[in-house]
Amino acid sequence: MKIEDKKVVAFHYTLTSDEGVTLDSSRERGEPMMYLHGANNIIPGLEKAMAGRAAGESFQVTVPPEEAYGVRKEANVQRLTLKKLGVKPNQLKPGMVLNLQTTQGPAQVTVLKVGRFSVDVDANHPLSGHNLNFDVEVVEVRDATDDETGHGHAHGPGGHQHD
Ligand code: ZN
Numbered sequence: 267m268k269i270e271d272k273k274v275v276a277f278h279y280t281l282t283s284d285e286g287v288t289l290d291s292s293r294e295r296g297e298p299m300m301y302l303h304g305a306n307n308i309i310p311g312l313e314k315a316m317a318g319r320a321a322g323e324s325f326q327v328t329v330p331p332e333e334a335y336g337v338r339k340e341a342n343v344q345r346l347t348l349k350k351l352g353v354k355p356n357q358l359k360p361g362m363v364l365n366l367q368t369t370q371g372p373a374q375v376t377v378l379k380v381g382r383f384s385v386d387v388d389a390n391h392p393l394s395g396h397n398l399n400f401d402v403e404v405v406e407v408r409d410a411t412d413d414e415t416g417h418g419h420a421h422g423p424g425g426h427q428h429d
Pocket residue numbers: 413414417419421426428
């Protein structure tokens with residue numbers, strides 16, 4: 267069975283940066299990742315590379331930022347006043363991730379620099395601007411259930427868990 271729209275796919279992957287640093291690995295977590303093909307569950311470049319593959323196949327693909335988490339935008343680096351955030355300088359450290367409410371909804375930002383009265387934050391996705399190098403092994407391909415196609419995601423271990 268080949269990967270196409272309305273198939274649920276379980277796969278193992280290791281994601282490395284161009285510098286050879288492992289960023290994420292399903293193998294380390296144990297469970298393969300599961301997704302519904304054709305439903306934008308995974309980044310576009312990886313989904314494209316999955317099409318037509320079958321269980322047991324292994325492959326490598328390099329996904330450019332445009333087909334992954336986007337290019338970095340300098341406009342997403344912003345200076346916020348600590349007063350407005352309601353925090354003190356000693357509560358923040360570079361590298362910390364904050365969840366903020368913005369005019370465009372909730373956003374995750376990374377703290378770059380902390381001053382006495384302000385903090386510089388980066389709202390770019392941490393993986394924006396990076397090539398993503400995937401080492402993929404397709405574990406299972408099956409037909410999606412009506413529930414899964416209706417919901418737009420895979421159910422079960424490694425997929426979406428409902429309460
Ligand atoms: Zn569901």
